[in-house]
Amino acid sequence: MSFDVPDDRRYLESHEWALETDDDTVRVGISEFAQDELGDVVFVELPDEGDDLAQEAEFGVVESIKAVSDLYAPVGGEVVAINDDLFDAPELVNEDPFGEGWMLEIEPADPDDLEALLTADEYEEQIA
Amino acid sequence: MPLQTPPLRGLHDERGAKFTEFGGWDMPVEFDSIRTEHAAVRDGAGIFDVSHMGQLHVTGPDATELMQRLTSNDVSRLAVGDSQYATITDEDGVIIDDTVVYRLPDETEQPTYLFVPNAGTDEATHQRWIDYRNEWDLEATVDNRTDEYAMFAVQGPEAIELVDGVTEESVADLERFEARYATIEGVDCWTARTGYTGEDGVELIVPWAAAEEIWTAFDCQPCGLGARDTLRIEAGLLLSGQDFDPDDDPRTPYEAGIDFTVALDTEFVGRDALAEIEARGVEERLVGFRLIDRGVPRHGYDITNSEGRVVGTVTSGTMSPTLEQPIGLGYVPVEYAEPGTTLQVVVRGQSKKARVETTPFIDTV
Numbered sequence: 001m002s003f004d005v006p007d008d009r010r011y012l013e014s015h016e017w018a019l020e021t022d023d024d025t026v027r028v029g030i031s032e033f034a035q036d037e038l039g040d041v042v043f044v045e046l047p048d049e050g051d052d053l054a055q056e057a058e059f060g061v062v063e064s065i066k067a068v069s070d071l072y073a074p075v076g077g078e079v080v081a082i083n084d085d086l087f088d089a090p091e092l093v094n095e096d097p098f099g100e101g102w103m104l105e106i107e108p109a110d111p112d113d114l115e116a117l118l119t120a121d122e123y124e125e126q127i128a
Numbered sequence: 129m130p131l132q133t134p135p136l137r138g139l140h141d142e143r144g145a146k147f148t149e150f151g152g153w154d155m156p157v158e159f160d161s162i163r164t165e166h167a168a169v170r171d172g173a174g175i176f177d178v179s180h181m182g183q184l185h186v187t188g189p190d191a192t193e194l195m196q197r198l199t200s201n202d203v204s205r206l207a208v209g210d211s212q213y214a215t216i217t218d219e220d221g222v223i224i225d226d227t228v229v230y231r232l233p234d235e236t237e238q239p240t241y242l243f244v245p246n247a248g249t250d251e252a253t254h255q256r257w258i259d260y261r262n263e264w265d266l267e268a269t270v271d272n273r274t275d276e277y278a279m280f281a282v283q284g285p286e287a288i289e290l291v292d293g294v295t296e297e298s299v300a301d302l303e304r305f306e307a308r309y310a311t312i313e314g315v316d317c318w319t320a321r322t323g324y325t326g327e328d329g330v331e332l333i334v335p336w337a338a339a340e341e342i343w344t345a346f347d348c349q350p351c352g353l354g355a356r357d358t359l360r361i362e363a364g365l366l367l368s369g370q371d372f373d374p375d376d377d378p379r380t381p382y383e384a385g386i387d388f389t390v391a392l393d394t395e396f397v398g399r400d401a402l403a404e405i406e407a408r409g410v411e412e413r414l415v416g417f418r419l420i421d422r423g424v425p426r427h428g429y430d431i432t433n434s435e436g437r438v439v440g441t442v443t444s445g446t447m448s449p450t451l452e453q454p455i456g457l458g459y460v461p462v463e464y465a466e467p468g469t470t471l472q473v474v475v476r477g478q479s480k481k482a483r484v485e486t487t488p489f490i491d492t493v
Contacts, residue, residue: 039146039354040163042447043424045476061476063424065162065447066354087422 003033005124006098010074010117012056013126017098018074018117021105026075026114029102030062030093033127038064041093044086046104051079053106055113060103062093073106075113081105134179135278135339143350151247151369153180156352166358166449168349169325170490173284176351177343182250183277183333184257185232187240188268194261195241199229200381200398202391203241206231211305211320215381215389216245216253217398221405222378224256225249225368226389228322230307242273242318242333246368250274260397278339282346283329283359288321291330294345295319299330304493313341324356326363326492358446361455364416364487370427371414371443371457380405383459385414385487413465414443416487418455419473421480425456430474431482439464442473448489455489456482 005011009019015034019027035041043063053059055076062069082104086092093101108114118126131154134140141147145156156177159165168174186195195203201214211230215223229243245253254272261268282291292300295310299319302308307320318333334342357367366372366386372379381390382405392403419425425445430438445456456473464471467486472479 039158040161040449043422063447065358065449066157068424068426 003031003036003127004098005031005120005127007120010114010119011123012072012074012117014072016072016074018114020114025080025105025107026077027102027105028074030071030097031123031127032097034069035094035097035101038062038067038069040065041090044090044093044103046082046086047079049079049082053077053079055110055116071103074117075106075108075110077106077109079104080107132180134177135336136177136179136343139340139343140177140350145350145352148353150353151180151249153247155180156350158352158354159350162352162354162358163449165349165351165355169284169327169351169355169359170450171285172348173282173286173290173329174349174351174355175343175346176281176283176356177278178281178331178356179278179339180247181279182245182247182253183273183279184243184245184250184254185240185271185273186243186257186268187235188238188266190266191239191241191268194257194264194266194268194270195229195243196394197264197396198257198260199227199243200390200396200402201229202394203229204394208233209306209308211307211322213386213389215386216256217381217396217402218374219398219401220378221380221398221401222374223372223381223384224374225253226366226386228320230318230320232318233309244279249368276336277333278336278342280332280334280343281323281325281329282332282348283323283325283327284348285328287327287329290346290348291319302330312345313338315342317342324363324365325359326365326488326490327359328493358449361444361446361457362448362450362488362490363492364457364489366414366457367444377441377443377459379414379459380410382406382410383412383414410462412440412459412461414457414459415465416455416457416485416489417471417473417482418453418485418489419480419482423473423475423478423480424454425458425473425475425482431458431460432472432474432479433464434470434472436472436479439471450490455485457487460484
């Protein structure tokens with residue numbers, strides 16, 4: 001089975017993606033591969049807006065029926081938005097992991113954080 | 129230790145199943161999604177490969193006595209084609225395992241039984257039967273046939289109709305816990321109206337070599353161990369090694385709420401200890417609960433009372449696909465076991481409000 005790995009964003013080895021937005025924030029979610037491994041997502045725990053995260057710090061938890069998985073911040077900075085649709089509709093993570101299933105937006109403290117992440121090609125190789 | 133593989137490992141892989149280690153076996157955990165598979169069983173029919181379950185065969189002049197003295201229920205009540213749920217207890221009345229005992233047609237005119245211990249326990253259970261047989265000087269043959277039989281469960285409100293369309297002889301007249309041989313694709317299959325989902329259906333014990341013909345004779349949703357777990361939790365059914373464990377969480381049938389498996393008027397290992405416990409009453413009991421706050425209860429999480437003191441432990445929990453509510457099972461002191469009692473489950477350091485509920489959580493057969 002092959003999974004979509006859009007090349008407009010970067011990836012963490014722990015399967016989070018990071019996409020630069022037009023507002024210079026970084027939007028974060030988990031990959032299609034990750035949601036498939038988890039199966040039916042039933043619960044997402046996210047930080048509060050205003051929280052500060054270090055790069056690769058744990059920022060929340062995603063739970064499927066069968067598993068609990070920690071979430072890690074691809075870039076450090078302040079949380080400026082969270083996707084609270086996921087509280088009532090966690091299945092969005094399964095249905096549209098790269099779109100409607102996004103989790104949070106971070107205002108990066110250090111723009112170089114993004115450069116340190118895996119490219120789409122590198123991530124695709126990791127999950128192959 | 130290498131994992132044991134069920135006969136249809138390759139077929140399931142081709143079908144796109146994901147696998148997990150369970151009781152030393154490499155078993156399909158998910159074919160499509162737990163939600164899809166769970167709903168198929170609640171609304172229609174699904175088929176599970178449960179070939180990881182053990183099969184022990186006991187026959188001989190003293191077969192009934194051996195079974196009676198090593199299981200907690202009353203084996204003498206089983207006529208040919210009957211079955212019963214029972215526990216295997218130690219001298220202290222602690223559950224070592226739970227099992228279903230089937231009385232097969234007599235072989236060489238002797239009473240004959242097949243019982244199904246849980247995955248990975250078949251060798252120890254086989255040895256236990258041999259040791260006690262020798263100690264008690266009983267005449268019975270005990271064979272471990274786990275590697276000779278595959279086992280499938282066809283479950284759901286439409287399961288009986290589906291099975292009846294596949295077997296040569298009708299099986300629709302089987303009563304709950306009744307079993308007989310039925311022919312599928314020319315092969316004798318031990319067909320029992322039993323299951324582990326809370327739904328109607330059958331379990332089939334079939335020769336390993338014929339597993340593929342029999343599995344593919346059923347046109348319904350294949351289901352993995354993931355859905356099997358969510359279905360059995362909704363039905364309030366126990367999982368060996370998780371809701372009781374002789375080493376990590378020793379429990380008696382009374383604590384586990386399966387009093388009906390204990391026939392105190394029979395002689396069996398653990399009987400005297402259980403008679404004493406029954407007279408004295410238990411201190412803790414397994415209860416069902418529902419989380420009122422957002423969160424998912426999981427095995428091992430603490431249960432606290434309203435003052436925040438730890439009073440119990442979650443043994444099983446999930447987000448119920450049918451109820452779309454987080455539910456679970458756990459042991460608490462009897463003063464907290466009354467349905468309606470408010471407790472808390474500690475999820476990653478946060479207390480989530482929970483309410484004790486009667487099980488099963490759903491309507492079952």
